[in-house]
Amino acid sequence: MKKLIRGLGEFKNSYFSDHQDLFIELTQGQKPRVLFITCSDSRIVPNLITQAEVGELFIIRNAGNIIPPFGTANGGEGATVEYAIHSLGIEQIVVCGHSHCGAIKGLLKLNELHEEMPLMYNWLKHTEATRRLIKENYGHLQGEELLEIAIAENVLTQIENLKTYPVVHSRLYQGKLKIYGWIYKLTTGEVMAYDPNSHNYVQPQSQVSGDLPDLIPAPAACEISLAQVTPDASENGSK
């Protein structure tokens, strides 16, 4: 703790002093461009791995980077997503899992948590969709390999869950929101990005050259309304 407190002083005297203009500007209000959802793991430092400046990343962190479906949990996840989109106007969300994730290790031996970590047990139920998918489709794998798949799938489960939030649903419909799935690899320091076209995790750098693919390739809802369809429909129907 003393080390941290010394750090506070160092920060104030060096970094803060050196960037005073930025910090003064930020007191007028934050304008982050990305909602970054990641694990509480101490080995992930979002601003460091993305080299983002102070003020650029609005961040949710919990064990396992989980976002329960809308209405499920009265925790901070949904509220913070809502705040990010509605109040701050954020248009990009990154769900960033990571290799060696302790929460996902827990998910793979869920029943062992019940006695000693009952809250983790309940929390991981929100990503039961990951657990079931893994159990029903990857029963032949184990160890590292199984863990990596589970980590990758867990990110995609959260993206599905995010899509059930009213504020997300409406902005996706408007084409004003994009959601990305990332995995940060502790061993190499690199990030893999989910590519919805190939259904694969690929190097995000390879996507920079051309246009970035949207994770949600098209509005999730009908562009032409039922009302407009009706005439044609009854026309066809009368044949």
Added chain:
Amino acid sequence: MKKLIRGLGEFKNSYFSDHQDLFIELTQGQKPRVLFITCSDSRIVPNLITQAEVGELFIIRNAGNIIPPFGTANGGEGATVEYAIHSLGIEQIVVCGHSHCGAIKGLLKLNELHEEMPLMYNWLKHTEATRRLIKENYGHLQGEELLEIAIAENVLTQIENLKTYPVVHSRLYQGKLKIYGWIYKLTTGEVMAYDPNSHNYVQPQSQVSGDLPDLIPAPAACEISLAQVTPDASENGSK
């Protein structure tokens, strides 16, 4: 009630007698091929409008044909979906809304329900994603037109919600489950089907000639795992 009780006798003596083979076979177990989710509205008779025989449709009915996201509600919807897929092995789900829907009318004037129908008020919160989408994108519409859009969007919201259920998530991944969105129109007796390619409701008959488009055009999750990606990834990464 007397009319219904007379009906019971008529059914037993006529229809049941005439189809005794079918009914005897069905006592061995049901093998429905479709989970049909629709409104409680008395004007919808699923077996009649699809001309399905006894034993063909496993049916969930509630006000507004709503399926709350996984984990949200401890009502019968999720449990019945789970039973349909896990226990009965059903591979097709139809979410069937309908024109003139009283529940969706309620959704469009939600605050009026709070005092007199508090349970409906809470129930409709599960399709808040529909309400927000409508409010933020169709503020210029009203009356019939607004209602029709809301009904159409409500079906799509439920499809998003369905995808958060573990058992649905896993089967979609395996390509063993398809989800369809329908609207039954009371005025014409016809059904419109959501077409994910055109983001439009179209005549389902037009889709019969060729192959039926899946609502979920591809597995919702990565086919090639992160584990398999790793070699290539590090290869690229080493450049």
Added chain:
Amino acid sequence: MKKLIRGLGEFKNSYFSDHQDLFIELTQGQKPRVLFITCSDSRIVPNLITQAEVGELFIIRNAGNIIPPFGTANGGEGATVEYAIHSLGIEQIVVCGHSHCGAIKGLLKLNELHEEMPLMYNWLKHTEATRRLIKENYGHLQGEELLEIAIAENVLTQIENLKTYPVVHSRLYQGKLKIYGWIYKLTTGEVMAYDPNSHNYVQPQSQVSGDLPDLIPAPAACEISLAQVTPDASENGSK
């Protein structure tokens, strides 16, 4: 699915065309006289077994025809009951169980569901009153016999649960609502009706000749108020 889609066309061209007057009338609004609560089982077709016309039955269907007590579940059951009574003015409710019910089979081996069908496991907790009654009073039975008792008791549990809903409570008090308990038997095509006088399931036809017994023989609440009682009470008390 193609069969169903063909069915849609057949319905529109034949049944709908033949009953166009009824369907046009129904677009003005539904006026169902009965709220019919039954299982999702594909072998139950409510309008068929009661020979009811389109527009006569407002229907709730879920696995096990369960209505959780008021306030318990934020699923669609309570909201739909509320809508039926408050908004549509329905004055009769039928809770219709059925023989061979898979949900009740599940209830009798509840612990086996925990791993594979966790949502069913939780859902069936709402009819724990049935399970406990069966376990504490029918431990000597098994197989078919046990199942039939459980199915019959499950219907009565739901009737108790219904009585906790504010809208039901108030209408019962006014004598404006009646609740019936039925069991549909797949083997014979007949329906047995609960008779509160004999505490028995009997043939509903036998009840048609005379007056139908109410399931709730008298208002559940005091007709003469405490306020009115007071004078007599203090009179007696002063002796």
Added chain:
Amino acid sequence: MKKLIRGLGEFKNSYFSDHQDLFIELTQGQKPRVLFITCSDSRIVPNLITQAEVGELFIIRNAGNIIPPFGTANGGEGATVEYAIHSLGIEQIVVCGHSHCGAIKGLLKLNELHEEMPLMYNWLKHTEATRRLIKENYGHLQGEELLEIAIAENVLTQIENLKTYPVVHSRLYQGKLKIYGWIYKLTTGEVMAYDPNSHNYVQPQSQVSGDLPDLIPAPAACEISLAQVTPDASENGSK
């Protein structure tokens, strides 16, 4: 507080000393014969008004003597009822409301509580069935008169709610449990008891002479099972 602490000493030195045999016996275990559910109101002293000895009454007290329906609330009410019946084998429950009840006064002006007493507001929702009954049937009353009716109806609502508990449901079926509804009147010191035959609150003393009427006049469930009915049924059905 000092007065209470002095009271502790007085109790120990006088009452406890004088009844040491009873207290020593009670350390072997309690065997209360009645579960007494009443309001937290300081003007109700259950052991005093019933002249019951130490060890005779197992007591639940909360604002408004409310027992939410089974599964609704994860508060202590249901658990304590379960403990009383299952663990202590109690066979009689008294729900005892009282005149001048502040909680029921709150119920009659519920919306005023929302801001200042949000927990009371939510708690009283568990007796919404009382509020709706009163509102829909006693709109013409006000003041004292309205309050008295609401207090009387509130007791009956809790009795309905109690019947949804598995342990209550099963014991009622066995005829091993009776539930009584009382109102204690602060002005006269007397208690009125609900009489299910006359649907009225009457003097409990008037019931002592003969046999006490059960509040639940007959098992709530079928005595003769569906299984036993079947033969007759099919007999009748074959005609």
Added chain:
Amino acid sequence: MKKLIRGLGEFKNSYFSDHQDLFIELTQGQKPRVLFITCSDSRIVPNLITQAEVGELFIIRNAGNIIPPFGTANGGEGATVEYAIHSLGIEQIVVCGHSHCGAIKGLLKLNELHEEMPLMYNWLKHTEATRRLIKENYGHLQGEELLEIAIAENVLTQIENLKTYPVVHSRLYQGKLKIYGWIYKLTTGEVMAYDPNSHNYVQPQSQVSGDLPDLIPAPAACEISLAQVTPDASENGSK
């Protein structure tokens, strides 16, 4: 029950008649000075052991004298605490556990309750903090000794929980509320009081002579605001 009913008459004719002035005064409104939270156990009679008069103790009773943390349970505990403090202006709370407590015995063998007393099982989760503390720190104890520690710790857990209620939090801050922890010992008829200075249960009588120690020795929140601190802070900071 007949004994109780006879008791009602005796009370009315003797005690009530003898104290009519007090009772008439109390119909004007209650002014209890203490919120007394204790177990449902029939061997505890709060007014008797404290020799408190009618009208002095506002009482919450449930199995285990448990007050779940704010927001946890929608049972009557929190609502009744809120009513006591906000509506009645009570400024003293006693949480009174007792030796031989059946609920705490249950807590020490929690898993055995799951099947037969599921509601107790869930209810005791609210005092899981007690169970974990006992398990992690008193593994070497058993029997009576273990039970006594658990009973004593359970009282302190509830005091922690009480402090999370908004109305408690605010009054503690104002110095207008005090919370005491007591244990009533069935074998000796005496009460031990928690002494926060010695972290010990002591004789409350020993505290009467001098000033009663507050359980909460100082406001739980900052007396001097951050706003006021700022000048000094920046002063120090500029050194």
Added chain:
Amino acid sequence: MKKLIRGLGEFKNSYFSDHQDLFIELTQGQKPRVLFITCSDSRIVPNLITQAEVGELFIIRNAGNIIPPFGTANGGEGATVEYAIHSLGIEQIVVCGHSHCGAIKGLLKLNELHEEMPLMYNWLKHTEATRRLIKENYGHLQGEELLEIAIAENVLTQIENLKTYPVVHSRLYQGKLKIYGWIYKLTTGEVMAYDPNSHNYVQPQSQVSGDLPDLIPAPAACEISLAQVTPDASENGSK
């Protein structure tokens, strides 16, 4: 987004390469010493302001740095606290609020959030204790001043809430856990620390010289058990 992706590459090629030893060591497992709970606000970068290295801070972030009381919310906060303490053995928790906090601004005008940000509205209910304290004690303040007090009090509310978690409760009892309250000031870049002795926020640097005061000055529970007290107690009692 492209900027972030470029940042990923830069990080990998520079920082990660330069600190490869640390990162390789960290793949063996994290050993963070502090659980750092702060707001999602983009202007807070925990590792930057404390100058902590990768691997030192286990981090929870949500809107308002709120930790609901134990059992209240099934969000990630409690689970992550449990994981931090039980699984990682963390012995120090910092709750770090910050000036200009948008979530706390929302708390001060809570009712305005209901329509547009219903999830934030519900989320902020978990810190209702802060709101009530402010409303009842700082009604005379407004603007910046009011906001600063609310931010400071909100941190203390969360510390109270943390103490209700079983794992926290037990470790505090053992003296193996310390909880600190901090406020980060955007305008000056400095952190103020709550000092429980002076009930004030002070410069943490001023505390480094001597021993750091514990926020929890003594075990929250009795050191000497009731069991041990008994002999003395009965001794005293026998006088």
